[in-house]
Structures are given as C-alpha cells and as structure tokens.
Amino acid sequence: MTDSIAEKKRNTELPDKLISLDEIRAAQARIGSTVLVTPSIHSTSFSRMTGRDVWFKAENLQRTGSFKIRGAMNVLSQLDADERSAGVVAASAGNHAQGVALAAQSTGVQATVFMPETAPLPKVSATREYGAEVRLTGTSLEDAVIAARGHADNTGARFIHPYDDATIVTGQGTLGIEMAEQVPDAGTVVIPVGGGGLMAGSAAALKALRPDIRIVGIEIVTANTYKLSREKGSPTPVPPRPTVADGIAVHEPSLLAFEHIEAFVDELETVDDPQAMQAVAFLLERTKLMVEASGAVGVAALMDGRLDHLPDPFVIVLSGGNIDLLLLNRVIRGGLAAAGRFAWYRVRIPDVPGQLAGLLDVIASHGGNVVSVEHYREEGGVPVGFTEVLIAVETRGPEHSEELRGALRENGLLG
Numbered sequence: 069m070t071d072s073i074a075e076k077k078r079n080t081e082l083p084d085k086l087i088s089l090d091e092i093r094a095a096q097a098r099i100g101s102t103v104l105v106t107p108s109i110h111s112t113s114f115s116r117m118t119g120r121d122v123w124f125k126a127e128n129l130q131r132t133g134s135f136k137i138r139g140a141m142n143v144l145s146q147l148d149a150d151e152r153s154a155g156v157v158a159a160s161a162g163n164h165a166q167g168v169a170l171a172a173q174s175t176g177v178q179a180t181v182f183m184p185e186t187a188p189l190p191k192v193s194a195t196r197e198y199g200a201e202v203r204l205t206g207t208s209l210e211d212a213v214i215a216a217r218g219h220a221d222n223t224g225a226r227f228i229h230p231y232d233d234a235t236i237v238t239g240q241g242t243l244g245i246e247m248a249e250q251v252p253d254a255g256t257v258v259i260p261v262g263g264g265g266l267m268a269g270s271a272a273a274l275k276a277l278r279p280d281i282r283i284v285g286i287e288i289v290t291a292n293t294y295k296l297s298r299e300k301g302s303p304t305p306v307p308p309r310p311t312v313a314d315g316i317a318v319h320e321p322s323l324l325a326f327e328h329i330e331a332f333v334d335e336l337e338t339v340d341d342p343q344a345m346q347a348v349a350f351l352l353e354r355t356k357l358m359v360e361a362s363g364a365v366g367v368a369a370l371m372d373g374r375l376d377h378l379p380d381p382f383v384i385v386l387s388g389g390n391i392d393l394l395l396l397n398r399v400i401r402g403g404l405a406a407a408g409r410f411a412w413y414r415v416r417i418p419d420v421p422g423q424l425a426g427l428l429d430v431i432a433s434h435g436g437n438v439v440s441v442e443h444y445r446e447e448g449g450v451p452v453g454f455t456e457v458l459i460a461v462e463t464r465g466p467e468h469s470e471e472l473r474g475a476l477r478e479n480g481l482l483g
Contacts, residue, residue: 086331087234087269089276092241099141099239102174106130108250108383113354118370121381123251127243128359128389132194134315135243135266135387136160136167136230142239143228144171152177157225159183159212162191163315163388164230169198180219182212188314188392208308210320231263232322241269247383248277255379258366260387261285261294261336262316264325270385271332282334282378286365288313289338293321294329298336302326312341312399315362315388337375342406343368349403351386361399363388408466410439412458413473415481419455427457427481434475437462 106127114122127135155178158168165181172179179200186207196202205215220227257274261267271283287295290309297304303321311317347364351357366384369375404410417423431438444456463469476482
C-alpha cells in the first residue's frame with residue numbers, strides 16, 4: 069500500500085491528540101488487577117493449512133468473553149467520588165455492556181446499560197448477572213446510544229461510549245502492548261474492526277513499540293465504514309444491514325478512531341458472512357476455541373488469501389467468544405457449507421415408491437452422509453406426478469460435493 073492515506077500520515081507530524089504509549093502503559097497499570105493477560109497461542113494447524121506462521125491472540129478467553137473489559141475498566145478506575153456516586157451508563161449490543169457491567173461491579177459503581185431489543189439473550193442475561201440495570205430499547209446500537217445519552221443528561225451519570233471515547237480507546241490499547249511482548253518478532257497483526265476502538269488503541273501501541281510492523285483491520289462487508297471512510301478521506305457512515313457478525317456491525321464511524329486508524333493502520337480489508345462463519349467452524353474444529361463471528365473475521369481474511377502478501381509471523385486477534393448457542397449451530401452449518409463440507413441438493417423425482425430410496429443409494433454409494441430430507445409436492449412449478457426433494461448432505465470438502473453433484477446429474481436427478 070505504497071500510496072495510502074495511512075503511509076502519508078506516518079510521514080508527517082502526527083497530531084498531539086493521538087493517544088500515546090505512555091498513556092496506554094498507565095492504563096495497563098490501572099486495570100491489571102481485573103483484566104487478564106490473555107495468551108497468544110501458536111496454531112500448528114492453521115499454520116499448516118495456510119502455509120504461514122500463525123498465532124492467535126485469544127481475547128475470547130478474556131473476562132466477560134471479549135476485550136471490552138479493558139476500556140471499561142480504564143474508565144471506571146478513574147472516576148472521582150462525585151462521578152462514582154452518579155453512576156455510569158452505556159449502550160451496547162452485548163460485549164461492551166458486559167465489560168461496563170463487570171467493571172462497575174468491580175469498582176462498586178452502579179451501571180445502567182441500554183441494549184437494542186434485538187440483542188442476543190445470553191448477552192443481556194450476562195450483563196444483568198454482573199449487576200447492571202439493563203434497559204432494552206430500539207432495534208439498533210444507534211437507538212441504544214441515543215437513549216443512553218438521554219439518561220446521562222437527565223441523571224448526571226457518566227456516559228461510556230463503546231468506542232468514541234479516548235479513555236476507552238486507551239484501555240483497549242493495552243492489547244497491543246501484550247501482543248508486542250508475547251510475539252516480539254511478529255510481522256503482521258490482524259484486528260477486527262467495528263467501532264474502531266480496539267484497532268485505534270492497539271495500533272497506537274504497536275506502532276510506538278514496533279514501527280515496522282504491519283497492521284491490518286478487518287471489517288464485515290455489510291459494515292465497512294472505515295474502509296469506505298479511508299476511500300472518501302473522512303468519516304463516512306454506511307446504511308445498517310443485517311450480518312452474523314453483530315459485534316462489529318457498526319455503521320457510524322468515530323472521528324477519534326478514524327484519525328488513529330489513518331495514522332497507524334496499513335490496510336483495511338473486508339470479509340462476508342459465509343467467510344466469517346467458515347472461520348468460526350474451523351476455529352472450533354481445529355483449535356477448540358469458541359469465537360463469535362465478529363471475532364473471527366481476521367481468520368476469515370487469512371483463509372481467503374487476502375493477507376498472502378504480508379510478512380510472517382501473523383498475530384490474529386480473536387476479539388470475542390460470546391456467541392448465542394442457539395445461533396452457533398446455524399453458524400457452524402453455514403461455515404461448513406462455505407467450506408464445501410455441507411451441501412444442499414434440490415432434485416426432482418417421480419412421485420412413486422422406490423424413487424427416494426434410489427436417490428439415497430446414489431448419495432450413499434459416493435460416501436455422502438444425509439442429514440435431512442424435505443419433500444415438496446404442492447409447491448408451484450412442480451409437475452403433477454413428481455415431487456421435489458431438498459436434501460442436506462455432509463461431505464468431505466468441495467471436491468466431494470462436486471463429485472456428489474456429478475453423480476446425481478449422471479443419474480438424471482439434476483438438470
């Protein structure tokens with residue numbers, strides 16, 4: 069990226085308002101009694117799979133299941149007596165909520181958290197269990213932020229923004245110090261980007277400690293606000309769109325995060341939902357680490373070959389592991405389908421005895437494992453005397469999926 073905004077900014081004097089390494093080190097000292105130093109784990113499996121030297125910064129093993137406790141604890145640990153008495157208020161779809169709730173509990177401060185009505189139930193329940201008062205409002209993070217700001221104006225509570233807050237960003241930056249210490253020869257660090265707070269703080273720390281290191285941010289394609297902002301030259305919002313990576317589905321960029329990203333981040337890439345789901349499934353299978361789709365987008369980019377031009381070793385941040393178990397099955401199925409290991413075939417057979425058995429025999433003879441079968445006789449477009457069958461099959465991979473498709477075609481079951 070020889071002519072990027074980021075490189076141009078690094079070749080000029082940086083603004084004084086960018087967060088310094090000294091500030092991040094001070095935050096590290098403040099939060100150390102509550103925040104875990106999570107491990108950086110070398111993955112032989114992913115290194116072999118990708119042909120690269122791969123490490124995972126397992127922030128999914130952090131308290132509350134994500135990095136958010138770092139910034140929240142940095143805020144709560146600096147409140148004065150009047151601020152502590154007034155309490156704190158936050159807005160979040162889940163991970164920031166839990167971080168603020170635990171930090172408030174650890175410091176004896178009352179927390180009120182506004183969450184979208186669509187927030188996953190496990191994240192809502194966990195936030196309440198940490199002692200926060202949870203108020204469900206609106207259908208988006210932006211709705212929750214508006215409600216939380218209104219509560220702060222009415223009560224005097226300290227509003228803790230999930231990412232557009234210098235104290236939050238400074239706390240998140242402690243992750244960057246840990247990575248630099250744990251993998252001192254890292255060539256590339258890959259970090260998920262939603263609101264941008266984790267990336268802003270971590271990149272500031274990493275570039276101060278290792279100016280030569282390459283830093284790459286990964287967004288979900290339906291919320292690519294910082295990639296678009298880089299292209300436009302200023303913070304640019306994107307319209308809300310649904311995604312499985314709800315933890316990074318942020319549509320309004322932060323000027324604070326944008327300035328740090330432009331100063332310190334070398335590249336921004338995007339992945340889509342199927343790629344993120346595939347990464348979740350592979351992480352669970354190969355490393356036994358449960359990571360939410362938002363936290364797995366860096367792995368998705370690596371597996372897709374988008375980072376092939378960057379230097380080893382790779383340190384990929386797994387930023388969170390708070391996934392609804394009811395959603396996990398769908399995500400794994402979607403991930404296996406994206407990897408070619410779970411396939412659906414829609415076939416049309418004569419509606420007479422023995423035809424379904426013949427279809428199943430074809431699949432079995434080629435090593436496919438049938439998971440489910442659905443019949444459709446009355447659907448529009450199905451001729452009289454025929455039935456349409458949607459069959460789900462576990463396969464050994466993309467080549468096996470195509471082998472099965474070819475066998476069904478040869479037997480006149482696919483057009």
